[in-house]
Amino acid sequence: MTRFGENWEKGFRDMVTEAGINAINDAGISGEEINAGFVGSMASGTLIGQEHIGALLADYMGLNPTPITRVEGACASGSLALRQGFMAVASGLYDIVVVGGVEKMTDLGTTEVSTILGGAGDQEWELFLGATFPGLYALMARRHMYEFNTTEEMLAAVAVKNHKNGAKNKYAQYQNEITMDTVLNSKMVADPLKIMDCSPITDGAAAVILAPSEMAGSFKKEPVNIVASTQASDTLALHSRETLTGLKSAQIASAIAYKQAGIAPKDIDVAEVHDCFTIAEIMAIEDLGFFKKGEGGKASLEGRTSLEGEIPINTSGGLKSCGHPVGATGVKQIAEIVWQLRGEAGKRQVKNAETGLTHNVGGSGATTVIHILQKQR
Amino acid sequence: MKESIPLTWRRIPERYTLLGTQCETCGKAYFPPRIICPQCRRKGKIKKIKFSGRGKVYSYTKIFVPPEGFEKQAPYMLAVIELEEGARVTAQIVDTCGDVKIGSPVRAVFRIIQRDDPEGLIHYGFKFRLANDT
Structure with missing residues (x-):
């Protein structure tokens, strides 16, 4: 992947190419073996005026005439692209597939991007x-506050924890720790969410290489197995949902994913979840079954999701600290879990991590994509 | 985002008069209108209904950082309103000093939602007021 941040000196095609080359080098392949590609981007057309980015990627990565397809599912575009790649390999249609996610956001002002x-x-x-x-x-x-007595301190604890993790990640947009006071005293955006409860506007790209398990063993690096890939939909508008305190799409997609992998929530050693806002992480750890509904805030405040806690969440720094280039986020989550399972996560390494989960949400929860990854034994 | 003239024109009945739909098979009311009932699908029978505009606050927030077109209105209250017929809508709550709570009774009012540049289109629609205010 590229470093996430305000990459003024790098354009869309520079970042997506850099991430692709990094993934190809990591796998130790030449690039000629690639049969197809999928790329996730939410809004390249409105953010930089560029559509047709599958063709752009094939061109600039020197992959012509390999077919590359763009996939869009708002902020879940990246993991949707991964899911398309996974299905293409699993079906036997292709062997080696490159999957990318990218967004160039800082060429416009905050109001336009929002x-x-x-x-x-x-x-x-x-x-x-x-x-x-x-x-x-x-x-x-x-x-959530009304139904479960969740507090602003509990929300703030998520941002503090994610910055602590992001400070250990060289790819993160913000590599600085923050205090609870900083979050609580930051500018109000939409009451009760303050600017430090929100993920930032970010440029960045991430990429991974997929191959059939029996083939992946011959690559340079230790491969990681995708043992579940699921996706669920819900109403586009938030107001049409039965409840506002959790995402049904995440509950359903994760329940199916656990079944696919033949495991339970307690078997997950590390997870990357979609903390576009601090409340989103609290709802995610409940929806994924790590904590009971209503207890996610308390668990966050008590440090149970920290690097040393029982279930480390967002070791990359999450969307809050690592940054949120929307189309790239889902692929970055996968990259982080791969590093964790290979034991390559450095100072933010979770000890003996064997099974990891990614939770990537589009919009206010109309799409959720879940992947479960496992170390090859 | 600035809304196009045809789109605004197309939505006039729903936005001016809270015209929604109801499924005769299961009784569930929908706003905005739907062509099929997501619960009954092909067994459903959709008819048009006019919502009364009375409802209760289901959740609320105060928007301090507004989107394009709302700069002059911020900060403003935004809420999910549960209408008495059952459907929920997202809308602003106006003419209040901030004493909005979950469960507060509200009623719909007809207001300007957005205004394009001085010579441009005025987009109308619904906002809500606390029902107890006079």
Whole structure:
């Protein structure tokens, strides 16, 4: 992957090529073996005016005439691309597939970017009426606080923990630790969410190489198995859901994923979850079955999700600290879990990690994609 | 995002009069209108209904950082309102000093939602007020 951040000196095609080359080098292949590719990007058309990015990627990575297809599912675009690649290899259609995720966001101002990201929600019935993405998650946070006595300190604890992890990640946008006071005293965006409860606007790209398990053993690095790949949909608009305190798409996709992998939530050693806002991580660790519904906030405050805790969450720094180039996030989550399972995560390494999970959400929860990865034994 | 003139024109009945739909098979009410009932699908029978505009606050927030087109209104209250017929909608709550709570009764009012540049289109629709305010 590329470093996540305000990469003013790098363009969309520079970043996606850099990430692709890094993945090819990591696998120890030449690139000629690649049969196909899938790339996730949410909004290249509105952010930089560039569509047709499958062709762009094939061209700039020197992969012509290899077919490369763009996949879009808002902030879940990256892991949706991975899922397409996984299905293509699993079906036997292709052997070696490259999967990328990319977003170039900082060429525009904050208001323009926020408006474009609003397209992940219901344009005619949420955004038109004055909603924003922080606003939608604030509506979830308010309801979570009302039903379960979740507090602003519990939300802040998620940001503090993720910055602590991000400080140990050389790819992270923010490699600095923060205090709870910093979060609690930061500028209000959508009450009760403050600027330090929100993931930032980020440039970046990430890529991985997929191959059939029996073939992957011949590569340079130790391969990691994808043992579950699932996706679930829910209503586009938040207000159409039965409950606002969890994402049904995440609950369903993860339940199917655990079944596919033949494991239970307690078997997960490390997880990357979609903390676009701090409340999103609290709901995620409940929806994934790590904690009971309503207890995610308390668990976060008690440090049970920290690097030393019982279930380390977002060792990369998550979206909050590592950054959130929307199309790249899902692929970055996979890269982080691969590093954890190979024991290559350096200072943020989780001891004896054998099974990892990624949870990538599109919009306010209309799409959730779950992957479970396991060390090859 | 600035909304196109045809889109605004197309949505006039729903946005001006809270015109939604209801499934005659299961009784569930939907706003905005739907062509099929997601619960009953092909067994469903959709009819148009006009919502009363009365409801309760299900959740709320105060938006301090507004999207394009709402700069002059911020900060403003945004809520998910549960209408008495059952459907929920996202809308602003206006003309209040901030004493909005979960469960507060509200009623729909007709308001300007967005206004394009001085010579441009005015987009109307619904916002809500606390029902007890006069």
